[in-house]
Amino acid sequence: MPGDSFCIQYTNCEGCPRATENILIHRNLPKGEHIPKDKCTQNCMLFMIKGELLINSEEYPGNILREKQFILQAIGSKIEILALTDVEYVVYWFNELPLLCEDRYKEVMEQAEVPLTYTPMVMSERLFHLITSMPEFLNEESPCSKYIELKCKELVFLITNFYPLPQLSAFFYPISTYTESFHYFVMQNYGTVKNVEEFAHLGGYTTTTFRRLFKNLYGVPVYEWILEKKREGILEDLQHTKMRITEICNRYGFDSLSHFAHFCKDSFGDTPRALRKKAACGEKIGKIAD
Template identity: 45%
Template structure:
């Protein structure tokens, strides 16, 4: 698979290799042949303890040219079990949380500081960025006003920075994320429609139903029934 990003420009990702891509870095992937891979996206990295992270940043120079790391047997076992879970129609979030912790242990225990330097140094460029703040906190707020206040910005300044960084108005971006999460909840969890309704701040079930019909062209119940029939 050909990967092209700021960190991995024109890099071939071969069988038995993996890479960690910073959350706000743009990436393009092109399959050169039939291929199967696991793409794992997260907002808050749970990969290294602060002591290990700081030591790598201070004492271990990153490679001049970042390259993918080999998948060792322990990581291969992890990926095989993850693949089994991902093939199921429904995925338990608690299980995914445990798998995330398992991944953190494997990387921290079986890979050297030098190996991890190729992951940590690119990641560090984004940990204090505006993009990182947005991705780590957008689920905590319901309005643009709350979002701006959380970051210590005026609404005008926050909107201006957001437009410049994401090339999209903040309200529209938040609405898109909200729609994605509602669809996920309806299709992949056992939460009742009422629970999902109030989780996302809707005042009533009719209000939630109208939102779904306007956004997805059908009712929450129809979305869930469609999942059951697949």
């Protein structure tokens, strides 16, 4: 078939323009492996193949995931992981789901409501069979992206069309507030911009239009919101990561270490290095009260 000849002409898949991005990742962690709390830069689903994994996030505080269970974390959420045993799992990263049945997903999102408590979903036999078949091709040197895209569509289809609507509505609630493109744009890019004008230009908006849209959706001026998010991220990085001060400075778009130090003094009462030392000694650090 003509469509088959495209890949046949490549003897080395690394040279193929269809080489995959890391949207599906297979992981094995040894017992005791700890992944510190970090912010999700995309939506993700985590599917347990074997073992016990301690999850700590706002939705799943102190939950233990076991074989055949899976969860969803929204873009912007923070998650920490500890392997209680040797574990194996697959992570699916996405911005928007590849839907075969848009009407069904629309129905799910229209009824999405916050659950009293978040409960991990349990994989059906068909879904578990799909997940356990993934490591074989994911561990190839250069998995084909088109094949992985098909697997992602199958994965989403088996979730959205073979579970009861109330269960799906609770499961997908964390991403229901990010379904609009403007929300996605804001959550994906706020950490990389230096000012409101740059933010607006990045999205193709005039500054005035961007400010108005943002205020209508978030209820606060965009500059105040960005500063608050930066403060939260800086405190998190100073207390819970081993990132160098210069890396944190660059991560949040400061022009110089002195500018970063002034920002920290104004926001938290001390320099970044002093704040990190305080945190290491068990002292609580936080924002200066307004």
